[in-house]
Amino acid sequence: xxxxxxxxxxxxxxxxxxxxxxxxxxxxxxxxxxxxxxxxxxxxxxxxxxxxxxxxxxxxxxxxxxxxxxxxxxxxxxxxxxxxxxxxxxxxxxxxxxxxxxxxxxxxxxxxxxxxxxxxxxxxxxxxxxxxxxxxxxxxxxxxxxxxxxxxxxxxxxxxxxxxxxxxxxxxxxxxxxxxxxxxxxxxxxxxxxxxxxxxxxxxxxxxxxxxxxxxxxxxxxxxxxxxxxxxxxxxxxxxxxxxxxxxxxxxxxxxxxxxxxxxxxxxxxxxxxxxxxxxxxxxxxxxxxxxxxxxxxxxx
Amino acid sequence: xxxxxxxxxxxxxxxxxxxxxxxxxxxxxxxxxxxxxxxxxxxxxxxxxxxxxxxxxxxxxxxxxxxxxxxxxxxxxxxxxxxxxxxxxxxxxxxxxxxxxxxxxxxxxxxxxxxxxxxxxxxxxxxxxxxxxxxxxxxxxxxxxxxxxxxxxxxxxxxxxxxxxxxxxxxxxxxxxxxxxxxxxxxxxxxxxxxxxxxxxxxxxxxxxxxxxxxx
Numbered sequence: 001x002x003x004x005x006x007x008x009x010x011x012x013x014x015x016x017x018x019x020x021x022x023x024x025x026x027x028x029x030x031x032x033x034x035x036x037x038x039x040x041x042x043x044x045x046x047x048x049x050x051x052x053x054x055x056x057x058x059x060x061x062x063x064x065x066x067x068x069x070x071x072x073x074x075x076x077x078x079x080x081x082x083x084x085x086x087x088x089x090x091x092x093x094x095x096x097x098x099x100x101x102x103x104x105x106x107x108x109x110x111x112x113x114x115x116x117x118x119x120x121x122x123x124x125x126x127x128x129x130x131x132x133x134x135x136x137x138x139x140x141x142x143x144x145x146x147x148x149x150x151x152x153x154x155x156x157x158x159x160x161x162x163x164x165x166x167x168x169x170x171x172x173x174x175x176x177x178x179x180x181x182x183x184x185x186x187x188x189x190x191x192x193x194x195x196x197x198x199x200x201x202x203x204x205x206x207x208x209x210x211x212x213x214x215x216x217x218x219x220x221x222x223x224x225x226x227x228x229x230x231x232x233x234x235x236x237x238x239x240x241x242x243x244x245x246x247x248x249x250x251x252x253x254x255x256x257x258x259x260x261x262x263x264x265x266x267x268x269x270x271x272x273x274x275x276x277x278x279x280x281x282x283x284x285x286x287x288x289x290x291x292x293x294x295x296x297x298x299x300x301x
Numbered sequence: 302x303x304x305x306x307x308x309x310x311x312x313x314x315x316x317x318x319x320x321x322x323x324x325x326x327x328x329x330x331x332x333x334x335x336x337x338x339x340x341x342x343x344x345x346x347x348x349x350x351x352x353x354x355x356x357x358x359x360x361x362x363x364x365x366x367x368x369x370x371x372x373x374x375x376x377x378x379x380x381x382x383x384x385x386x387x388x389x390x391x392x393x394x395x396x397x398x399x400x401x402x403x404x405x406x407x408x409x410x411x412x413x414x415x416x417x418x419x420x421x422x423x424x425x426x427x428x429x430x431x432x433x434x435x436x437x438x439x440x441x442x443x444x445x446x447x448x449x450x451x452x453x454x455x456x457x458x459x460x461x462x463x464x465x466x467x468x469x470x471x472x473x474x475x476x477x478x479x480x481x482x483x484x485x486x487x488x489x490x491x492x493x494x495x496x497x498x499x500x501x502x503x504x505x506x507x508x509x510x511x512x513x514x515x516x517x
Binding site: 111125129130143145147148159161163165166181183184200202203221223224242244245261262282283284285 | 321324328458460461464465467468471472475478479482485486489491492494495498499501502505506509513
């Protein structure tokens, strides 16, 4: 027999077997506009999309034998929860899509998964170990926790806390109240307005290119990561930068840093404009750079 | 939110609240000085209780004395008799109170038995007292969470355990380095803030890891 035909037959069989090994999920519920939705367990991807309806739809494919427990207990329901338990020993490969009213609060947790959330204006509480999380929109409240997974936020959450161990954090937008924390991942906040922002890293590099609102405050602490503060030309804020062992580069004004306590590290105090906001930058042994927004971005390392 | 009650703050200090509730309290603390003070007090209490001995020895001869006292005062009431129990003497009350104190301390010691005793931070005498209290609180919280995590380790995916341990090793190295520097320059406010940030990272990392374990 022609080897190509054998190979094709095997591929077709493989595809058919894989398809047969999947089961469809489809759950619909009449829910309130501010429904609380909880999805937890064995899945590899979850796409959450807000829609302008008072109903919820969970759909997708999961491995055969996966138990999908939970649901809603009343109509219209104020709370819906699902728990997915995969077949013993099988990898979590299920792909889910969840449509919720835009005002919903969604809580989702998985081990290694990609989560994409779009348009939710209620609350989001997302938790993974590995994989990635991407959120677009303006949730009222956003809490993201990840170990190794990368996190990308595009939008302006009203309140935002993002924490990773080694996953990179990227925020394209801003927030009145933002907290970003990582051990060894990088943190990049590009553009957007911030009223109160606190950023902490242990070894990860930090790039902050947002704008502080009037009377706003920004604190960035890092043990050994580089801190880059990219400032727009018309920035108006007071800056206090301190390193214990690192150096400070000021590309914004002509003021030079002074040696730190006991001659180690450096310090720089700077007032820009009328100084109606405040930035405190501290690093143990990483370098701090004050840059113009149009300067080349920080090179990691 | 309204002021959390003391038991709620207790659970917060012990990191026993659900993630949402824990965050709610954190947000409240950011704006409420009195609750922050309450939490600081609880952390000080936690540090102090951890320093308690594992067991308190009963005063010598206590049990003999208690038994003799009870035997001497034993009243055997027959059915239908109207024997009136004698009132307890002061000496007996003192003995009973001592028994209660010992039992209570023993129970406390039993409850705390599994928690690793936390020694005062190295070089504590050189550092500002307020900082030592704060740092002891962090160390206590981390030790408590670490023991919870150790107990739950088997249920976690090995890759997750490896990720947590890598991150913890990174934070521990940073804490050690910042602390060494602080001992050389105890009045350096920036160093205190950086070290506090590292401690917070460690406690938070352990909290997240224990939550992963408990929900697995």
